[in-house]
Amino acid sequence: MLRKSEIADSTTHEPHETRWKSLAHLLVDRAARHPDRPALTFLPDDSMDGAEAEQALTYAELHRRVRAVALRLVRETGAVPGDRAMLLFPPGLEFMIGFMACEMARLIPVPTSYPKPGRAMPRLDTSVADCQPSVLISDQETIAGIDSNRLSAETAALPMVATDASIQEDLARPDSLDDELPLGEIESTDLALLQYTSGSTSDPKGVMVSHANLLSNLESIRQAFGIEWSGDDSDDYERGLFWLPPFHDMGLIGGILEPLYVGGHAILMSPRSFLARPMRWLRAISDYKATISGAPNFAYQLCVDRIDAAQADSLDLSGWELAFCGAEPINADTLQQFTDRFFNAGFRGETFCPCYGLAEATLMAASCRSGQAPRLLDVDKDELAHGRGIIVRQSSLGETVPEASQASVSGDGAVRRLVSSGRAAHTMTVLVVEPDARRVQPDGEIGEIWLAGPSVASGYWKREEVTAEVFGATLADGDPAETFLRTGDLGFVHDGEVYVSGRRKDLVILRGRNLFPQDIEATVKGLLQANVLQCAAVATTGRTGDALTIAAEVSRHVDSEELPDIVRHIRRAIIDDHEVDARQVLITRPGGIPLTTSGKVQRQQCRAMIEAGELAARYQWNRNRFIDDSESVALPELPTRVTREEVPEATEQITVWLLAWLSAHSGEQIHEDGERPVRNASLTPETPFAETGMDSLTAVELSSELEDWLGIELTPVLAFNYPTSSRLAAYLAETLAGGPEQDAAGDIQSDIEASDLSPEELEALLSEIENDS
Incomplete structure (x- = not known):
């Protein structure tokens, strides 16, 4: 149990901050104290090579533009204090103009995903239906590109205000007009933000975040990260650089509002810019001398996979302090690989600061402290499954692990490495509770993580019942008036630090994206109609992290020879609807999927049965093996580490693997009667993939399988960019060796001159990032 943070605030206290009741008051104060300091800078995709100029606003310019748009909202829209305002912006600075204008006009901003010109926007429509806004705020180009026929009637009928309709006039408006704004009426209990949680578009939940919640969490972040207040006249201020979208709570609060809170400079780039060329992110940190940046785990892994040693050594990351x-779940191997790759550039392991949070707690709930290498625990995997965090070994990031210390427990010595999420944030109480008994667990015992403190939001918008369930938890032996937020996450406390071990709730989190299992199950049920009796979508543990597994009960009347096609149709439908591929699909007989007494699917028990091999399958497909025509065999060996001298040998080795995989490209298929697929013996290294019958589904399967085996992140368009086994093998061997050899120093920056991603691949990756929270 962690009753608030015991870490003293070592940073300088600034008395001005005690006067702020809202973000609007903060901006007015900052603009008056350091008007000429840069507040926001946006780096367009082509700005890194000088083709496009950066966009920037000082604190005074930001204040003037925000004030002018707020006046237009008050005068022209008919919106009144407390009304909701949808924010629909592409990457850039205009989002913050609209967001802060809402704060000044005493409206409640509701961020939504990036606009899709001429396309339907279901997340926007469902949020509009839920919160009933009075206005939609955007920029001129986005408004012009909206196809009202692709929106719900409710969304299409909203009045729309463009923040950039009169920029020069806005900058010239006199300060005396501030009197028309309701600044004096803003209370700390007013809602500063309605943050819709990610996942199900059919059941959106808007988290009600007040000004008090937001300012409390910003202070918690400042103290945990050891950020100093910026002096009024000093040029020594914090510089944060971020690419996360501003409708993501980490992107908005951690990436934009925190630098503004301390009087710093927020430098922004688009997710597309990062995903196309990860080097852009680190090059910008290097060039702009950013002191703070952050992202989900997958972003650091992407940098390791796509930035070679020569490119890494061209950077200066020594000023990156945090x-x-x-x-999403944090992988210790990813943190170590990133540290090793960028060590020569000045990056150190103690720069990493793992943290834990959620939108319902505004953002941060617990965090490691600045300047301390993250702590790691190796725990017994079997004991972990039984609710106990039995520690095999303790270490810190970067610490050498002696081979002799790899102790064996539970027979095979299977361990799982957990990264500490640090101590409770400032003023936050973190408890680990046995959820059924509602009693606090002792250290080392796993339970549900419960939170309390001034950063915890008041609940979900117009969802009284679920608010009472999630935000109103009480301890069996505690004060009934003391309520807690139930996070749905599982973890334990060790030496005063929080270790997150899993999820009690059923969310499937892949690459930082929350997938609601009921949405995926609805896709399967809609596809199979009466032929499916029950369906469960769960996250199972694989070699490279969590992956999606589908279990479906089908009618006894479905013939066995139909099952391979059914699995293929299931996977294709899930890819089409949710843009993710399953790693495993199991078809069971009726009664195979565990249910509650009331008939609900028990997803956690189903997951445990699948991982233990106890869920009897009539037929199953797995992405990580294949079966030949006589017996189960392992795939041919694949290299995982390749030197420049070993590239030819690795190319040949990968070619053999690809030909073997293509001969059984439907994956592992296991029938109860032992029937096996037949290999294709006519393939050669130069056979075009198109002639093998490869379609988009098979391409997804191939890239996913290679990713599993090679341990590097790949994408489905690989098979189309390198359309034969020999060409794809050569590319993969070069990638494993650190990328093609470079003839000139100028080639070091090839990563930021030409993307290796196609437009289709970028869209697929963006669809994973561009989900709220």
Whole structure:
């Protein structure tokens, strides 16, 4: 149990901050105290090579533009204090103009995903239906590109205000007009933000975040990260650089509002810019001397996979003081690989700051402290499954692990390495509770993580019942008036630090994206109609992290020879609807999937049965093996580490693997009667993939399988960019060796001159990032 943070605030206290009741008051104060300091800078995709100029606003310019748009909202829209305002912006500075204008006009901003010109926007429509806004705020180009026929009637009927309709006039408006704004009426209990949680578009939940919640969490972040207040006249201020979208709570609060809170400079780039060329992110940190940046775990892994040693050594990351990591499970190997790759550039392991949080707690709930290498625990995997965090070994990031210390427990010595999420944030109480008994667990015992403190939001918008369930938990032996937020996450406390071990709730989190299992199950049920009796979508543990597994009960009337096609149709439908591929699909007989007494699917028990091999399958497909025509065999060996001298040998080795895989490209298929697929013996290294019958589904399967075996992140368009086994093998061997040899120093920056991603691949990756929270 962690009753608030015991870490004293070592940073300088600034008395001005005690006067702020809201973000609007903060901006007015900052603009008056350091008007000429840069507040926001946006780096367009082509700005890194000088083709496009950066966009920037000082605190005074930001204040003037925000004030002018707020006046237009008050005068022209009919919106009144407390009304909701949808924010629909592409990457850039205009989002913050609209967001802060809402704060000044005493409206409640509701961030939504990036606009899709001429396309339907279901997340926007469902949020509009839920919160009933009075206005939609955007920029002129986005408004012009909206196809009202692709929106719900409710969304299409909203009045729309463009923040950039009169920029020069806005900058010239006199300060006396501030009197028309309701600044004096803003209370700390007013809602500063309605943050819709990610996942199900059919059941959106808007988290009600007040000004008090937001300012409390910003102070918690400042103290955890050891950020000093910026002096009024000093040029020594914090510089944060971020690419996360501003409708993501980490992107908005951690990436934009925190630098503004301390009087610093927020430098922004688009997710597309990062995903196309990860080097852009680190090059910008290097060039702009950013002190703070952060992202989910997958972003650091992407940098390791796509930035070679020569490119890494061209950077200067010595000024990067804090690299936070959160929003998804944190992999210790990723943190170590990133540290090793960028060590010569000045990056150190103690720069990493893993943290834990969620939108319902505004953002941060627990965090490691600045300047301390993250702590790691190796725990017994079997004991962990039984609710106990039995520690095999303790270490810190970067610490050498002696071979002799790899102790064997539970027979085979299987361990799982957990990264500490640090101590409770400032003023936050973190408890680990046995959820059924509602009693606090002792250290080392796993339970549900419960939170309390001034950063915890008041609940979900117009969802009284679920608010009472999630935000109103009480301890069996505690004060009934003391309520807690139930996070749905599982973890334990060790030496005063929080270790997150899993999820009690059923969310499937892949690459930082929250997938609601009921949405995926609805896709399967809609596809199979009466032929499916029950369906469960769960996250199972694989070699490279969590992956999606589908279990479906089908009618006895479905013939066995139909099952391979059914699995293929299931996977294709899930890819089409949710843009993710399953690693495993199991078809069971009726009664195979565990249910509650009331008939609900028990997803956690189903997951445990699948991982233990106890779920009897009539037929199953797995992405990580294949079966030949006589017996189960392992795939041919694949290299995982390749030197420049070994590239030819690795190319040949990968070619053999690809030909073997293509001969059985439907994956592992196991029938109860032992029937096996037949290999294709006519393939050669130069056979075009198109002639093998490869379609988009097979391409997804191939890239996913290679990713599993090689341990590097790949994408489905690989098979189309390198359309034969020999060409794809050569590319993969070069990638494993650190990329093609470079003939000139100028080639070091090839990563930021030409993307190796196609437009289709970028869209697929962006669809994973561009989900709220």
